[in-house]
Amino acid sequence: MDGQTIMLLVFVFIIAAFLGVELISKVPSQLHTPLMSGTNAISGITIVGAIAACAINVDNHVLGMILGGIAILFATINVIGGYFVTDRMLAMFKKKEDKKK
Amino acid sequence: MEFIDFFCIFLYMIASVFFIMGIKKLGKADTARKGNLMSSIGMGIAVISVLISQDVFDGGLVAYIIIILAIAAGSVIGFIWAKKVEMTGMPQLVALFNGFGGLSSMLVAISQYCAIRGGSYAVGTDAFTSITLGLTILIGAVAFTGSLIAWAKLAGLKMFKKNITIPGKNFINAGILATAVIGIILYCIAPEDVLGLVGILVTTLSSLALGVTLVITIGGGDMPVIISFLNALSGLAAAFAGFPIGNTVLIVSGCLVGASGVILTLIMCKAMNKSFASLLFKTAKKKASSAAEGEHKEPKAMSVEDAFLILEAAKSVVFVPGYGMAVAQAQHAVKELCDVLEENGCEVNFAIHPVAGRMPGHMNVLLAEANVPYEQLKTADEMNPQMPNTDIAIVIGANDVVNPAAINDESSPLYGMPIVNAYEARTVFVLKRGQGTGFSGIENPLFTMDNTVMIYGDAKQTVSQLVVEFEN
Numbered sequence A: 001m002d003g004q005t006i007m008l009l010v011f012v013f014i015i016a017a018f019l020g021v022e023l024i025s026k027v028p029s030q031l032h033t034p035l036m037s038g039t040n041a042i043s044g045i046t047i048v049g050a051i052a053a054c055a056i057n058v059d060n061h062v063l064g065m066i067l068g069g070i071a072i073l074f075a076t077i078n079v080i081g082g083y084f085v086t087d088r089m090l091a092m093f094k095k096k097e098d099k100k101k
Numbered sequence B: 001m002e003f004i005d006f007f008c009i010f011l012y013m014i015a016s017v018f019f020i021m022g023i024k025k026l027g028k029a030d031t032a033r034k035g036n037l038m039s040s041i042g043m044g045i046a047v048i049s050v051l052i053s054q055d056v057f058d059g060g061l062v063a064y065i066i067i068i069l070a071i072a073a074g075s076v077i078g079f080i081w082a083k084k085v086e087m088t089g090m091p092q093l094v095a096l097f098n099g100f101g102g103l104s105s106m107l108v109a110i111s112q113y114c115a116i117r118g119g120s121y122a123v124g125t126d127a128f129t130s131i132t133l134g135l136t137i138l139i140g141a142v143a144f145t146g147s148l149i150a151w152a153k154l155a156g157l158k159m160f161k162k163n164i165t166i167p168g169k170n171f172i173n174a175g176i177l178a179t180a181v182i183g184i185i186l187y188c189i190a191p192e193d194v195l196g197l198v199g200i201l202v203t204t205l206s207s208l209a210l211g212v213t214l215v216i217t218i219g220g221g222d223m224p225v226i227i228s229f230l231n232a233l234s235g236l237a238a239a240f241a242g243f244p245i246g247n248t249v250l251i252v253s254g255c256l257v258g259a260s261g262v263i264l265t266l267i268m269c270k271a272m273n274k275s276f277a278s279l280l281f282k283t284a285k286k287k288a289s290s291a292a293e294g295e296h297k298e299p300k301a302m303s304v305e306d307a308f309l310i311l312e313a314a315k316s317v318v319f320v321p322g323y324g325m326a327v328a329q330a331q332h333a334v335k336e337l338c339d340v341l342e343e344n345g346c347e348v349n350f351a352i353h354p355v356a357g358r359m360p361g362h363m364n365v366l367l368a369e370a371n372v373p374y375e376q377l378k379t380a381d382e383m384n385p386q387m388p389n390t391d392i393a394i395v396i397g398a399n400d401v402v403n404p405a406a407i408n409d410e411s412s413p414l415y416g417m418p419i420v421n422a423y424e425a426r427t428v429f430v431l432k433r434g435q436g437t438g439f440s441g442i443e444n445p446l447f448t449m450d451n452t453v454m455i456y457g458d459a460k461q462t463v464s465q466l467v468v469e470f471e472n
Helices: A005-024 A027-057 A062-092 A096-100 B003-026 B032-051 B054-084 B089-117 B129-152 B167-189 B194-215 B220-242 B248-272 B276-281 B304-312 B323-328 B331-343 B362-369 B379-389 B459-471
Strands: B318-322 B347-352 B375-377 B392-396 B427-432 B452-456
Touching: A005 B003, A005 B220, A005 B248, A005 B362, A027 A062, A027 B003, A027 B032, A027 B054, A027 B194, A027 B220, A027 B347, A027 B362, A062 B003, A062 B089, A062 B362, A096 B318, B003 B032, B003 B054, B003 B248, B003 B318, B003 B459, B032 B054, B032 B276, B032 B459, B089 B129, B089 B194, B089 B362, B129 B167, B129 B194, B129 B220, B167 B194, B220 B248, B220 B276, B248 B276, B304 B427, B304 B452, B304 B459, B318 B331, B318 B362, B323 B331, B323 B362, B323 B459, B331 B362, B331 B459, B347 B362, B362 B375, B375 B379, B427 B459
Parallel strands: B318 B347, B318 B392, B347 B375, B392 B427, B427 B452
Antiparallel strands: none
16 A cells, blocks of 8 residues: 555544544443444444455455355354444434323 | 546545534434434444445456345344344443444454465555454454453353452553564564464454453443443544555544543543553452541431322422342333422432443433433433422432442542432432442442432332322
8 A cells, every 4th residue: 555545544543533423422422332333333334344355355265255255154143233323313312292192 | 546446536536525414413312313314314424435346346256246145134134133132231232233333344354364374465564464463353352352341241241240350460460561562563564374373363353352351341331332432442443454555445434433442431431430550450359448437327217108198299309210220120100290290290310420321321312212201301410400409309229320429438449429419308219229339339428328218129010100100
């Protein structure tokens, strides 16, 4: 990897970190659990890396391909499970008026 | 650069925007559900983008078959799991899913290493690539085994029930971490030789061990902090997994998760008045003796019938729930009691301490499940000024978060921790299973105060009995 690409990736990393801090620092405490499980689902983004890693190993390295496949499996559980469970939780948070209807 | 590469990066950009908007909306009660949906759309776009990328296309039919099968299996498992879990089992589930994310990132890095061994040019062998690959394994593995231990503790597996202490654990943890770092250095020296293989193996095994030794000594009450921390780690692992293949969407979204985890960790630490370092590195002190040992009083117990008579006359009631409410699964009974009290013309609120329960916001989720509207769920800061005007504070399965020693006893280990000032209410009911101390083993002077009465027994039964009394 050349120096320019490296600096660009590090740049993206730092900006994303600051953006994350700005986005999340004012979340009310009642939403802490959905926030955690929702971001937990996002950390399953590693599925993208898993798919790429599995594919580049197909012709060259069987173990790498298998490990990549297992990584896809677990990342998918993380993603799908995380999003559905968060949605289930958020569906329960209701205001007073909504409940009486 | 081929057109398809441009198109993929364009899609990654759209996906990142969806993640950012999604997290922003997730932070407000009215839009949270939409936010979660947006972030899941972002995830879908990112997955489609990688599926049409040149790398995967070059893998041919075999690659597509494996990928589709793995995604299908994972989707089914994840979906069923998410639908079936009880709300009381939520902390364990979040911990477990988090562990899966960490495991996946670790495997991605190892698989990337395999690609180098297999002669693929998709992953470089320069120092930056090697370091980030090693760090992905390190962080991912710690997130994986750490989350598994947290899951075991939260699920109440027998062998993890007691707090385990490791003598000299700081030295052991530092030693294991140093070994993992040495493994990364070995790998960086010769990524394509046997030395590199040894390095990868050393890093993987020692990092897996580190996750165990780091989390196993942490007690149940400190779980909200450690779960947030592990959440941050799994995000960071995903971000680092993006570096070796230069994938920006991994870096951006992983980093967003990392930031959110770190912020939650700090909020939880502040709510417990502990520094994160002290939680990880200090061994918990057992039973610090109270300074006011001389005036030892017995707590007053009261029957449910007598408690009902006081409750019937109350104009304002504040519930203070804790982990005990989750254990007794008393949230639905509490909601019923809340309804009959309101019918009786009484104002009912809930005062929820940030670290009540086993994960951030644990009590809010349980009470929301029982249909308590979220306007009634107040924070400790909101409720404390109103406490002196409250007729009855009902403490359900909470202990340390209502311990007045945190305010007035400098010798107490809890001193300085912000609490729910339940002791300021005119009368305090404490629903408790027996005369034990909380997870921290610290005496609670609230129980022996003049305005406090204890109602012993299972919290769910006690609350249900109170409801029955009202209905008669």
